[in-house]
Amino acid sequence: MTSDRPDANSLLRSPNNKRSENRLKPAVRKDPKEQDADAGSYLLCRHCLQVISSPAERIEVQGSHKHTFANPQGIIYEIGCFKNAAGCGYTGVPTDEYTWFRGFRWRVAICGHCLTHLGWLFMSTASSSFNGLILNRLVESKKEI
Ligand SMILES: [Zn+2]
Numbered sequence: 001m002t003s004d005r006p007d008a009n010s011l012l013r014s015p016n017n018k019r020s021e022n023r024l025k026p027a028v029r030k031d032p033k034e035q036d037a038d039a040g041s042y043l044l045c046r047h048c049l050q051v052i053s054s055p056a057e058r059i060e061v062q063g064s065h066k067h068t069f070a071n072p073q074g075i076i077y078e079i080g081c082f083k084n085a086a087g088c089g090y091t092g093v094p095t096d097e098y099t100w101f102r103g104f105r106w107r108v109a110i111c112g113h114c115l116t117h118l119g120w121l122f123m124s125t126a127s128s129s130f131n132g133l134i135l136n137r138l139v140e141s142k143k144e145i
Pocket of ligand 1: 045046047048049050111112113114115116
């Protein structure tokens with residue numbers, strides 16, 4: 001008998017009906033059936049390789065994913081906008097001082113593992129926020145979990 005062989009039809013079944021549920025899980029939880037082009041790809045802290053976010057969390061804010069800004073000291077940052085960044089911690093009191101996105105207050109976002117400054121959390125209301133992460137402080141990886 002060959003009944004121990006996987007059913008070919010089950011291997012071809014689309015996982016799309018799982019997608020909305022997957023969106024609610026932390027980015028570090030990998031679903032091997034996810035067929036998104038970014039499946040299994042993560043954005044890690046360049047310093048300690050902690051999983052910070054994933055390409056699937058990329059969003060556009062004010063018409064673009066990437067933004068280049070200078071802070072008041074003239075330091076230039078290229079940031080990418082991400083809806084969720086489960087690996088980040090946040091510090092400081094929300095402020096709108098020198099904010100780069102009108103209507104958004106910000107806090108400093110740091111690596112939850114090594115505390116490297118990775119960017120900022122921008123908040124317009126409690127329910128509307130995104131992470132602006134400094135792209136050259138992240139590294140993309142196909143890390144297996
Ligand atoms: Zn780190």
